[in-house]
Amino acid sequence: MFESSWATKDVKLTTAASSGFWQKATPVFAEKNLHDKIIPGSKLEVRSRWTASYLYVLFICPYQQLYLKPSPEKKKETNELWKWDVAEIFIGSDFEDIKRYKEFEVSPQGEWIDLDVDLHNPHHEDGWVWNSGFESAARVDPAKHLWYAAMKIPMSALLKRQAEPGTTFRANLFLSVGPPTNHREIAWQSPMGETFHAPAHFGLLKLVR
Numbered sequence: 001m002f003e004s005s006w007a008t009k010d011v012k013l014t015t016a017a018s019s020g021f022w023q024k025a026t027p028v029f030a031e032k033n034l035h036d037k038i039i040p041g042s043k044l045e046v047r048s049r050w051t052a053s054y055l056y057v058l059f060i061c062p063y064q065q066l067y068l069k070p071s072p073e074k075k076k077e078t079n080e081l082w083k084w085d086v087a088e089i090f091i092g093s094d095f096e097d098i099k100r101y102k103e104f105e106v107s108p109q110g111e112w113i114d115l116d117v118d119l120h121n122p123h124h125e126d127g128w129v130w131n132s133g134f135e136s137a138a139r140v141d142p143a144k145h146l147w148y149a150a151m152k153i154p155m156s157a158l159l160k161r162q163a164e165p166g167t168t169f170r171a172n173l174f175l176s177v178g179p180p181t182n183h184r185e186i187a188w189q190s191p192m193g194e195t196f197h198a199p200a201h202f203g204l205l206k207l208v209r
Helices: 124-129
Strands: 002-006 028-030 044-050 054-062 086-092 100-106 112-118 135-141 146-154 168-177 184-187 203-208
Touching (some): 028 168, 044 168, 054 086, 054 168, 112 124
Parallel strands (some): 002 203
Antiparallel strands (some): 028 044, 086 100, 135 146, 168 184, 168 203
8 A cells, every 4th residue: 555645735846855745745665676576776765645636746766877768858748758767657546447547657857658558458558649737857866876756647637536535546656777788677566577567466545634
């Protein structure tokens, strides 16, 4: 279970983990690979807040060497962003059809993509044409070998009803980092296979007050 803490008002998105906004969030950590084995020195930290209008997520990502897309585009989404370093959240509200969920990604350079995933479709990556209207921000701290990704996701993109304390989603958190010669894939809930798209292995994200 990953808890998202209530916020009394919406705020401008920030990657400052030391801010009062993010300090009030209870973190979860991920340091295992896709097959549930710990990757030393790769502990990902994630925090979340929520309001009636938005779900906020902050990723604090360790790295040794970044693998970045040349000529980044930040004003529109970048298809196939998952080929480079990204922080990702997969999140769905449908507990009956777990193969339907949303995917949000942000890169260290501030590139982004959102997808409406339907695993019933053999080409579920076509869901990238969907637009949630989410906001994102990113920055790199070379001195600490950390990079930060923040997301502000409209609740209307996730739910067909009003968000309230106790609302629970099926979710997973991932980090892809490093060049092909030293690539690491970190998961909060290990999918136990070679793809992140394993909804049977998702955990839960609960809105708490």
